[in-house]
Amino acid sequence: MTEYWLISAPGDKTCQQTWETMNNVTSKQNNLSANYKFHIPDLKVGTLDQLVGLSDDLGKLDNFVEQVTKKVAVYLGEVLEDQRDKLHENLLANNSDLPAYITRFQWDMAKYPIKQSLRNIADIISKQVAQIDADLKTKSTAYNNLKGNLQNLEKKQTGSLLTRNLADLVKKEHFILDSEYLTTLLVIVPKASFTDWHQGYEKLTDMIVPRSSQLVSQDSDYGLFTVTLFKKVVDEFKLHAREKKFVVRDFTYNEEELAAGKNEITKLVTDKKKQFGPLVRWLKVNFSECFCAWVHVKALRVFVESVLRYGLPVNFQAMLLHPNKKNTKRLRDVLNQLYGHLDSSAVQGSASHDSVDIPGLGFGQSEYFPYVYYKINVDMMDTKM
Numbered sequence: 001m002t003e004y005w006l007i008s009a010p011g012d013k014t015c016q017q018t019w020e021t022m023n024n025v026t027s028k029q030n031n032l033s034a035n036y037k038f039h040i041p042d043l044k045v046g047t048l049d050q051l052v053g054l055s056d057d058l059g060k061l062d063n064f065v066e067q068v069t070k071k072v073a074v075y076l077g078e079v080l081e082d083q084r085d086k087l088h089e090n091l092l093a094n095n096s097d098l099p100a101y102i103t104r105f106q107w108d109m110a111k112y113p114i115k116q117s118l119r120n121i122a123d124i125i126s127k128q129v130a131q132i133d134a135d136l137k138t139k140s141t142a143y144n145n146l147k148g149n150l151q152n153l154e155k156k157q158t159g160s161l162l163t164r165n166l167a168d169l170v171k172k173e174h175f176i177l178d179s180e181y182l183t184t185l186l187v188i189v190p191k192a193s194f195t196d197w198h199q200g201y202e203k204l205t206d207m208i209v210p211r212s213s214q215l216v217s218q219d220s221d222y223g224l225f226t227v228t229l230f231k232k233v234v235d236e237f238k239l240h241a242r243e244k245k246f247v248v249r250d251f252t253y254n255e256e257e258l259a260a261g262k263n264e265i266t267k268l269v270t271d272k273k274k275q276f277g278p279l280v281r282w283l284k285v286n287f288s289e290c291f292c293a294w295v296h297v298k299a300l301r302v303f304v305e306s307v308l309r310y311g312l313p314v315n316f317q318a319m320l321l322h323p324n325k326k327n328t329k330r331l332r333d334v335l336n337q338l339y340g341h342l343d344s345s346a347v348q349g350s351a352s353h354d355s356v357d358i359p360g361l362g363f364g365q366s367e368y369f370p371y372v373y374y375k376i377n378v379d380m381m382d383t384k385m
Contacts, residue, residue, distance in 0.1 A: 002378045003323065003375060005375060006320050006373070010310040016317075030334065033327070035319060036103040036104075038320045039318075040302060044117050050118070051307060058297060059301070061297055062294070065290060065297050068136070069287065072283055073087075075283060087381075090280070090284050092284070093292050098291065112296055118303075143275055143279055147272065150265070161188050166186060174253075175226070176228050182228055184226050184253075185228075185234065186249045186251045187241060188246070189222060191222060191223060205229070207233045208233070208237070209228040212227055213225050298374050302372055306372050339369070342370040
């Protein structure tokens with residue numbers, strides 16, 4: 001199960017006691033979850049008004065950072081293409097897999113100095129992730145354009161003779177070149193009409209060179225034929241050919257252009273390979289940045305909500321629970337029994353699934369419990385927000 005519950009409860013005589021009580025009833029006695037202490041440093045509290053305002057803003061920041069984190073992960077999956085099965089091993093946070101990072105969470109003092117106000121820390125995270133989001137848009141647009149151009153050219157190298165690029169099928173000797181009066185056309189003929197073509201192409205107009213047609217290539221449905229005729233009857237020939245369901249392809253044999261076309265594909269393939277490595281590295285690094293920032297936002301939310309609910313001085317224990325999939329309802333019941341005394345309306349509310357909306361305290365979330373609770377889902381491919 002990829003879902004974790006980040007909760008906090010007020011310190012009993014000590015925070016260690018709060019932890020032991022919760023761990024006993026959920027993990028040791030009932031095996032409902034695997035539990036971890038979640039370490040939040042001594043952050044600056046500020047005033048009550050500031051905390052109330054920040055509580056709402058952190059909710060929005062939480063959603064924004066989660067969306068960007070998932071966007072980076074999903075795009076990394078797209079870029080990996082046929083190596084997509086290696087996606088999970090590339091989604092790391094601080095060089096650890098995601099469960100290891102959150103279960104051993106340590107506040108990053110260098111990036112988010114705790115001497116700063118809570119608002120400043122939230123702003124640092126917001127700016128950092130907004131920059132990653134903007135860079136992702138730029139990089140993904142450039143890479144997608146390159147990929148799109150390459151796919152279009154590759155598509156033209158394959159497919160039906162009616163639409164595909166003919167350059168790699170024909171040779172110089174198939175054409176009459178540099179003639180003042182004569183030209184060679186390429187005609188696509190349905191396989192069922194090969195006999196009609198052989199018997200009738202010389203009669204489509206006057207001035208067709210007898211026995212000038214040869215089969216150059218064929219696929220499952222069509223054949224590619226050449227025919228040589230006088231330039232002045234080309235339009236008339238095209239008209240009569242169309243009536244017989246023979247398709248004249250517009251094609252001029254020009255060695256320089258053909259070479260340039262082949263070079264373009266080679267160049268795009270090379271460019272894509274060149275960009276692939278650095279792009280994957282950038283996505284891995286910035287996925288880690290975003291995910292770590294997201295968990296720090298969760299830590300900020302737990303801190304702010306705990307102070308608003310449990311009061312000052314700061315005295316609460318933050319805990320991370322990894323519920324056993326079959327026991328989530330039982331785990332919820334045990335936690336409600338353990339902490340129901342903190343807010344009886346929350347227990348009734350969760351029983352009747354009513355949402356308690358107290359403006360400014362982030363309680364308008366449909367999941368409101370007598371203890372502080374936030375969900376962390378480490379499945380980054382689950383894009384349902």
